[in-house]
Amino acid sequence: xxxxxxxxxxxxxxxxxxxxxxxLPRGKVVYDRYCSACHNPGNWAAFKxxxxxxxxxxxxxxxxxxxxxLVITAIRSGIGNMPPYRLTEVSNADAQAVADYLxxxx
Amino acid sequence: VPRGPNNSVEGGFxxxxxxxxxxxxxxxxxxxxxxxxxxxxxxxxWVLTSELDRNAYLxxxxxxxxxxxxxxxxxCPADVxxxxxxxxxxxxxxxxxxxxxxxxxxxYGGPAPVAYGAVVxxxxxxxxxxxxxxxxxxxxxxxxxxxxxxxxxxxSRGSKFWLSGPAPGWGSVMGNALEHGLGYTPYGVxxxxxxxxxxxxxxxxxxxxxxxxxxxxxxxxxxxxGYGPVxxxxxxxxxxxxxxKMGLWLMPAPEAVVNVxxxxxxxxxxxxxxxxxxxxxxxxTINATYTIENPQRQVINGMSITGHSRYELYKGKGAVPHxxxxxxxxxxxxxxxxxxxxxxxREAGLNIRLKAIEEGMSKVPxxxxxxxxxxxxxxxxxxxxxxxxxTPLGIIEWAGGRGGHMNFAPxxxxxxxxxxxxxxxxxxxxxxxxxxxxxxMLNCGLRSLIINAVTIFDRDNKDECERGVKxxxxxxxDGADMGFGDYRAHISFMDDAAEMYRFNNHALxxxxxxxxxxxxPNGIIAPGKQGIWPARLRGKRS
Numbered sequence: 137x138x139x140x141x142x143x144x145x146x147x148x149x150x151x152x153x154x155x156x157x158x159x160l161p162r163g164k165v166v167y168d169r170y171c172s173a174c175h176n177p178g179n180w181a182a183f184k185x186x187x188x189x190x191x192x193x194x195x196x197x198x199x200x201x202x203x204x205x206l207v208i209t210a211i212r213s214g215i216g217n218m219p220p221y222r223l224t225e226v227s228n229a230d231a232q233a234v235a236d237y238l239x240x241x242x
Numbered sequence: 243v244p245r246g247p248n249n250s251v252e253g254g255f256x257x258x259x260x261x262x263x264x265x266x267x268x269x270x271x272x273x274x275x276x277x278x279x280x281x282x283x284x285x286x287x288w289v290l291t292s293e294l295d296r297n298a299y300l301x302x303x304x305x306x307x308x309x310x311x312x313x314x315x316x317x318c319p320a321d322v323x324x325x326x327x328x329x330x331x332x333x334x335x336x337x338x339x340x341x342x343x344x345x346x347x348x349x350y351g352g353p354a355p356v357a358y359g360a361v362v363x364x365x366x367x368x369x370x371x372x373x374x375x376x377x378x379x380x381x382x383x384x385x386x387x388x389x390x391x392x393x394x395x396x397x398s399r400g401s402k403f404w405l406s407g408p409a410p411g412w413g414s415v416m417g418n419a420l421e422h423g424l425g426y427t428p429y430g431v432x433x434x435x436x437x438x439x440x441x442x443x444x445x446x447x448x449x450x451x452x453x454x455x456x457x458x459x460x461x462x463x464x465x466x467x468g469y470g471p472v473x474x475x476x477x478x479x480x481x482x483x484x485x486x487k488m489g490l491w492l493m494p495a496p497e498a499v500v501n502v503x504x505x506x507x508x509x510x511x512x513x514x515x516x517x518x519x520x521x522x523x524x525x526x527t528i529n530a531t532y533t534i535e536n537p538q539r540q541v542i543n544g545m546s547i548t549g550h551s552r553y554e555l556y557k558g559k560g561a562v563p564h565x566x567x568x569x570x571x572x573x574x575x576x577x578x579x580x581x582x583x584x585x586x587x588r589e590a591g592l593n594i595r596l597k598a599i600e601e602g603m604s605k606v607p608x609x610x611x612x613x614x615x616x617x618x619x620x621x622x623x624x625x626x627x628x629x630x631x632x633t634p635l636g637i638i639e640w641a642g643g644r645g646g647h648m649n650f651a652p653x654x655x656x657x658x659x660x661x662x663x664x665x666x667x668x669x670x671x672x673x674x675x676x677x678x679x680x681x682x683m684l685n686c687g688l689r690s691l692i693i694n695a696v697t698i699f700d701r702d703n704k705d706e707c708e709r710g711v712k713x714x715x716x717x718x719x720d721g722a723d724m725g726f727g728d729y730r731a732h733i734s735f736m737d738d739a740a741e742m743y744r745f746n747n748h749a750l751x752x753x754x755x756x757x758x759x760x761x762x763p764n765g766i767i768a769p770g771k772q773g774i775w776p777a778r779l780r781g782k783r784s
Contacts, residue, residue, distance in 0.1 A: 169390070173412070173632040180636035183549030212294060217638055217645055219302035222345065222353070223290060224318050224366035224386075 163237025166230045170221065171196065181218065196238055207235040262296065263314050263359035265337045266769065266779055273314070276335040280317045280361075283327045288318040288367070299345070299362050301354040301733065303638070303646030305699060306707040311354040311733055313340070316362040322442065322486045328363065329446045329484070332766045336778075339363045340768045341484045343385035343417030348410070348635070349647050349696075350421070351733030356770035357782065363484065371395050372487065373463075379403050379492045380437065380463040385416045385485065389630040396492075403492035404628055406430050411630020416488045420478045422730055424686055426627050428586055429493040430531040431687045433478050438462040440487035441477050444762035449473075449483075463489035479730070480754075481768035482761050497588040499616045501625045502528075502599060505577020507608040509537075512579050512665075513658030514606045516683070516691070519581065520656045524688050527598045532583035534683035534691075536665075537567040540580060542640050542680050542698070547633055551642035552678070560676035577610060583685075584626070589617065637680065643700035648710060648735075650717045651694040652726035652742075653686070661691055664726060668695045668717060675713040677706070692729050718742055731772075737784045740773025755780070 160168075174181035175196045186194035193199055211231045214220035221231070264273050281289045290296070291314075299316055300308040317339075319325050332339050338360035345353030345366065355362060369386030374395055379402075381392065389411035396405060406425035408418055419432035429435050438452045452468035453461040466472065477483050506515055515534065522528045535543075545555065555570070556562040571578055585595050596613065603611050614625065622628050638645030650668070654661045661683060672679040672695070680696040695717070697710045714735055718728065722742040731739035743750045754774045758765070765776020775783050 173390075173630075174635075179631075180547055180549070180633055180639070183547070183636075184639060185549075187549040213297065214302060217635075219348070219352070220298040222298040222316075222364065222366070223295060224364050225344075 161233070161237055161240075162230070163233035163235070163240075166226065166234050167197070167237055170226055171234065174218070184217070199238070200242065202238050204232075204235040204239050207238050208232065211235075262291070262293070263312055265314050265359045265361055266357055266782070268335060268337055268359075272335045273337065276331055276337045277315065279331040279334075280328060283324050283331070284317060284319050288320075290316040290318065290364075299353045299364075301352045303348050303352065303648070304354075304701065305646060305648050305697075305710050305732070305734065306704070308354070310358060311351065311356065312358060313355055313362045314359045316364045318364040318367050320367050322368075322440070322448065325363070325365075325442045325484055325486060326446045326448065329442060329444065329766070332361070333445065333764050336764050336766065337361055338766055338769050338779075339484075340771075341365060341385075343414030343420075344388050344412065346388070346410075346413040347417060347421055348413075349649055349732065350730060354733060356733045356736055356768065357779065360769065365484075365486075368486070374399065374401070375463065376402060378464060379494060380489055381415070381492060382438075382463060382487055382489050383415050384487060385414055387415050388412050389415060389418075391415075393628065393630055401492075402495050404495050406432060406435070406493060407627055407630050408432075409634035410632045412632060415490060416485060419488065419490060420485060422479055424531060424684060424692075426531050426533075426584060427493050428529045429491065432490070433475075434687070435491040436474055436478070436488060437464065437466050437491055438489040439474055439477060439485050441483040441485050443483045444764070444767045448486075451477075463491075476757075479772050481771040481774055482757060484767065493586075495618070496586040497618050498586075498592055499626060500585045500592050500596060501582065501614040501616070502585060502596075502611065503580060503582045503613075504603050504606070504609050504611045505580045506606060507577050507610070509578050511607045511609070513662045515579065515581060515609070516656055516658040516661050518602045518606050519685070522599055522602050523656070523685060526688070527585075527595050528583055529586055529595075530584050532581050532685045534579065534581045534685075536679065536681040537564070537571055537578045538562075538678055539680045539682055539696075540576065541567045541570045542637060542678070546639040547636035549636075549639055552640050553642045561673055561678050577608075637696075638698055640678070640680075640698045641700040641703075641706075643702050645698060646701050647680075647696050647698045648714060648732050649694055649696050649730070650714050650721070651684075651692050651729050651731075652721045653729050654683075654691045654693050654726065656685070656689065656691045661693060664693050664721070664724065667720060667724065668693070671713060671717055671720065672697075675709045675716075677709060677713060686729075714738065733770075736770060737773045 182194050208231050211221050296313055299313045301311055317328055338357055340355030340360040341363040342353050343365055365385035368384040370384045371381055371387055373382040389407040392405050392415050406427040406429040408423045408425055419436050422433050424430050438454045440450050442448055451473045453459050453465050477485050603609050638647055654664055669679055677697050682694045684692040684694050686692050699706045699710045715738055718738040727742045728739040740751055758774050759777050765778045769776055769779045
């Protein structure tokens with residue numbers, strides 16, 4: 137048996153997400169994990185979308201023109217330089233949660 | 243419309259569409275039987291056959307037609323028992339399996355198999371950090387754990403250990419080390435930090451390497467050598483088994499780190515810079531990986547990661563003229579070449595190291611050295627590379643369209659004369675093929691440089707892709723003629739890279755093939771990976 141006092145066993149990704157999800161909508165949690173590294177301010181995709189669409193349409197979390205179908209298609213098929221996310225990375229339920237979050241009423 | 247576990251084609255699988263290839267030398271009937279057995283093992287929802295799902299396993303940075311490396315389906319096990327069962331079925335029907343960890347080995351093929359039609363064995367669902375040992379400083383991970391996950395685990399625990407990550411952080415911790423990835427810390431040669439593996443062999447048997455072979459021990463992730471031959475290396479950059487668990491040593495968090503940049507303002511002194519760095523790295527004064535950047539790389543980095551592309555600098559045909567890169571750097575008072583690295587120690591130790599580095603660099607004409615300090619307790623700046631990012635992927639914006647990049651990356655001794663001889667030849671070939679040479683000389687360990695020549699291309703520009711592919715193949719021949727070998731290769735170039743290792747009529751390849759045929763007589767694990775083809779598919783070598 138391994139020393140347990142100094143070890144963390146079974147640190148599941150899902151567990152981590154669940155803890156974070158207590159305070160945040162699921163779509164926001166998934167967005168932060170899978171999308172923010174490119175789409176948050178100062179990151180690569182944010183620069184690119186600024187250049188392509190102007191500042192108002194650069195940040196996904198601030199946009200009000202996104203459709204659920206577009207978000208899910210981008211996740212599943214990729215778009216421009218963004219590669220697709222496979223089912224083993226982002227489940228259909230999580231893809232839908234991101235779409236719900238980015239198209240929420242404000 | 244996305245398909246998935248809950249809305250795949252009702253009652254079975256989509257088969258035999260024009261876009262759906264079969265695994266090599268497998269009949270439609272046998273493949274259908276294999277798929278049924280796979281579904282019984284992992285659940286039908288984790289046998290992904292729809293076109294949408296299969297497309298997600300194409301190489302997103304393919305230089306040309308991504309369909310050349312299309313998969314027939316993906317099977318996604320949840321644990322090692324399922325891997326064993328899948329392997330047994332694959333043997334029964336001789337279905338080739340191409341294992342991937344997270345599928346983010348971008349620029350080397352991503353999630354795509356070498357052999358057209360091979361079934362991707364997607365291990366991403368196996369994403370547990372099985373152990374994070376704060377006393378002995380190691381992790382035991384499954385294939386699907388990426389650097390974001392590891393960082394999160396370390397931070398949430400307030401760990402006394404740091405990770406050593408590659409440039410972009412969404413790849414697998416295990417996959418990166420197995421593919422000989424590099425990081426920027428004293429633990430930066432990640433394959434050297436592997437300590438103990440669990441491997442499913444091609445016949446479904448399970449072996450644990452090193453001290454993992456001792457039952458009830460606590461030294462699996464402590465002592466690499468075990469007893470008898472050390473097998474760990476055999477399962478890196480290979481197709482001899484499926485690694486299901488891997489131990490990796492973690493670096494104790496340092497008290498302080500200094501980021502050092504040395505710019506040189508006259509290109510003729512690059513050779514002096516390489517020679518001045520060598521003794522400092524060899525005696526571990528510089529105790530982490532350094533990167534030397536050419537002028538193109540500095541300009542392209544600056545522009546692309548802020549969303550700017552090549553055409554904004556130059557609208558002509560062929561490579562951007564060298565003077566334009568030089569001019570762009572001069573305008574910003576930047577050196578034409580630059581080396582940067584981090585040095586790790588306590589503060590007093592860093593002062594001693596910096597003095598020696600300053601002395602060494604002062605011998606390089608036109609050099610200018612700058613430093614930035616970080617001390618334990620300070621906020622972690624991006625140059626520490628502890629919080630994984632995806633920013634470096636932005637270089638593909640340089641292409642101006644849907645971009646990708648591929649690398650020719652031969653190993654050179656860190657001698658100014660030898661490295662620059664190779665560099666100058668590579669530059670000549672890039673000019674000839676009309677492509678921009680984005681180049682970094684990546685230090686690997688105490689005694690080597692990887693001359694990483696990167697071609698950034700527009701995936702929709704057929705001519706540019708073709709020139710890039712021809713250039714790689716030409717450089718592989720040239721490199722071998724000059725006595726160099728590539729350290730890693732894209733799935734389209736694995737045979738070309740293997741061809742560079744010519745000694746004694748390719749004795750190394752012949753040895754690899756003998757091992758392959760002994761361990762994997764049906765040739766089911768990743769045929770063609772690293773140029774190692776099983777006997778029944780050896781004719782597919784390009």
